[in-house]
Amino acid sequence: MTCMSLQSYEKHLDCQNDIFLFGIFVISLHCDEASNIHIDFYLLHAMNGERWEKIKKLNGLKFLEKSKAEGKIKHIGFSFHDTIDVFKTIVDEYEGFEFCQIQFNYIDEDGEKRVHNPGWQGLKYAAKNELGVIIME
Numbered sequence: 001m002t003c004m005s006l007q008s009y010e011k012h013l014d015c016q017n018d019i020f021l022f023g024i025f026v027i028s029l030h031c032d033e034a035s036n037i038h039i040d041f042y043l044l045h046a047m048n049g050e051r052w053e054k055i056k057k058l059n060g061l062k063f064l065e066k067s068k069a070e071g072k073i074k075h076i077g078f079s080f081h082d083t084i085d086v087f088k089t090i091v092d093e094y095e096g097f098e099f100c101q102i103q104f105n106y107i108d109e110d111g112e113k114r115v116h117n118p119g120w121q122g123l124k125y126a127a128k129n130e131l132g133v134i135i136m137e
Contacts, residue, residue: 042073043101048082052090061094068096075099079136084118084125091129099132 042064044055055061067073077099080087091097103117118125126133 038071039073041075041077041099044078047078047080047090049086061096065096077101080118084121087118087122088125091125091131097131099134100126101134101136102126103137104135105137
């Protein structure tokens with residue numbers, strides 16, 4: 001069995017290079033016995049208010065939905081670095097997200113000392129919206 005490299009897979013997805021400028025991050029690449037390849041978890045990396053607007057402007061969400069419908073992506077998510085209000089906007093504006101990666105610091109649980117940390121509010125908001133959560137630092 002031979003699997004494609006990630007560079008070959010980018011061509012296979014027939015994606016727009018502009019979207020990759022936003023640091024889309026692959027968590028897991030899977031290849032089955034028939035050499036069908038898919039991404040298990042596709043993460044829009046380091047989302048903030050500015051990047052979110054650019055992703056929407058470039059139709060990045062349509063690209064992700066098409067790739068998921070074709071079986072090329074299994075789960076769509078995002079990592080986040082901005083305020084709780086921006087986090088809520090992203091979650092509310094796109095129902096296709098299945099998981100998120102947020103900062104959670106036990107010393108600064110509410111994100112008061114760090115502007116770009118959604119803290120407990122973000123964790124609870126993700127749970128309320130049935131998003132899986134990956135915690136970073």
